[in-house]
Amino acid sequence: MVATGDIAAKVTEDIARLEDAVLQAVSSRHEASAVDFADRFGITRACFDNERGKGYRQLIDDPAVDVVYVAAPHAQHYEISRAALMAGKHVLCEKSLTINAREAEDLIGIASARGLFLMEAVWTRFLPCVNRVWEIIARGELGEVQWVQADLGFQAPAGSGSRQLDPQAGGGALLDLAVYPLTLAVGALGFPDGVSAVGTLTNDGVDRQNALLLTYPSGAAAQLISSLVSLGTRTATICGTKGWLRTGAPLHNPVELTVTPHRGEQRVERFPQIGNGYTYELREATRCIQSGLPESPTMSWDHSLQTMRLFDRARAQMGVHYTNDGAASLPGPRSA
CATH class of the missing domain: 3.40.50.720 (NAD(P)-binding Rossmann-like Domain)
Structure with missing residues (x-):
C-alpha cells in the first residue's frame, strides 16, 4: 500500500x-x-x-x-x-x-x-448495485436511453493543506470526483463524441466545481456536475423511452435503486455490500x-x-x- x-x-x-x-x-x-x-x-x-x-x-x-x-x-x-x-x-x-x-x-x-x-x-464499476444498473439497461427495461444526469460533491477543507485543491497534488473536482458521474453516463451511453466543459477555478487554477455536457450522435446527452464546494443529491438518473432509474446516494457507492417504468409500478431494489465496498x-x-x-x-x-x-x-x-x-x-x- x-x-x-x-x-x-x-x-x-x-x-x-x-x-x-x-x-x-x-x-x-x-x-x-x-x-x-x-x-x-x-x-x-x-x-x-x-x-x-x-x-x-x-x-x-x-x-x-x-x-x-x-x-x-x-x-x-x-x-x-x-x-x-x-x-x-x-x-x-x-x-x-x-x-x-x-x-x-x-x-x-x-x-x-x-x-x-x-x-x-x-x-464503483464492480459494485453489485451498479452491476444491476447495467443489467436493467441491457435487458431493455428502460428502452433506449436518452439522457443521464449525475452529480457528486462535498465541501473540501479550506486552506493550503487541502489535497483536493492543491495544484501540485493534481487537485480539482474533475480528477477527484468526475470519474464517478462519468462511470454511470458511460455505462448507460458509452463514451461521447462531444464534450463541453465549464468550471469555476480557484486562484491557484484548479477547478472547484465543473459541469460537463456529453453529447452523442443519437441525440442522447449526459449532464454531469462535480463539486468541491457543495453537497448535492449525489445521485445518478438514467432515463429511457420506457422508463427511468435513479441510484441511491452516494452514487459512487450506492446500495439502492429506484426503478420507474412508464407503465407499471415503481420499485426499490436494495443490495447488501461487503465491507467498505472495495472488496x-x-x-x-x-x-x-x-x-x-x-x-x-x-x-x-x-x-x-x-x-x-x-x-x-x-x-x-x-x-x-x-x-x-x-x-x-x-x-x-x-x-x-
Whole structure:
C-alpha cells in the first residue's frame, strides 16, 4: 500500500477480507505515518524516507510484494505506478489513473510490454448495485436511453493543506470526483463524441466545481456536475423511452435503486455490500493476476485511456493545467 490516508485505510481494511492476499508493506513520506499505519493493520513492513519522500521505493524493491496499490495524490500516480511496473510489480492505482492521457498511454505500454496487470481502481464499476444498473439497461427495461444526469460533491477543507485543491497534488473536482458521474453516463451511453466543459477555478487554477455536457450522435446527452464546494443529491438518473432509474446516494457507492417504468409500478431494489465496498474490485484484480490477465475486462485499459482523453479535453476548455502537463518527455525505456 502506497500512502496512509483515508482511502488507503478503507482499502486496506477490505484487502484484509480477501482469503488469497496478504498485506506485506506500507509506505509513506514520513516514518510516523508508515509505522502507525503498519501497526494499525498488522502489516509486516513500514517503508519511509523522511529526507527524500521516496518511501515507496523501498516498498517496490521488497521481493515479498507482488502487487502495489497506489493511493497517493493524483500528481504522484504516474511516477509511482511507472516505478512499480518497471520493477516487475502489478499495479492497482486509484483514480484518476494519471494526470493526463500521455501518462496513461505510457503506463499501459509498459504493462503490455512486460505482461503485468494494471488497473485504475474505479471501485464503483464492480459494485453489485451498479452491476444491476447495467443489467436493467441491457435487458431493455428502460428502452433506449436518452439522457443521464449525475452529480457528486462535498465541501473540501479550506486552506493550503487541502489535497483536493492543491495544484501540485493534481487537485480539482474533475480528477477527484468526475470519474464517478462519468462511470454511470458511460455505462448507460458509452463514451461521447462531444464534450463541453465549464468550471469555476480557484486562484491557484484548479477547478472547484465543473459541469460537463456529453453529447452523442443519437441525440442522447449526459449532464454531469462535480463539486468541491457543495453537497448535492449525489445521485445518478438514467432515463429511457420506457422508463427511468435513479441510484441511491452516494452514487459512487450506492446500495439502492429506484426503478420507474412508464407503465407499471415503481420499485426499490436494495443490495447488501461487503465491507467498505472495495472488496469487489480487489477480488477482480486478484482473479486477473492469478489468471495471467494484464487487464480487467470490466475496467479495461481502453476505458481508462478514453477517460483521460475526455478529461484532457475538459481541462483544456476550463483552462486547468498541471505541472505534469509540461514535461518535455516521458522518462526512460519501457522495457528492460
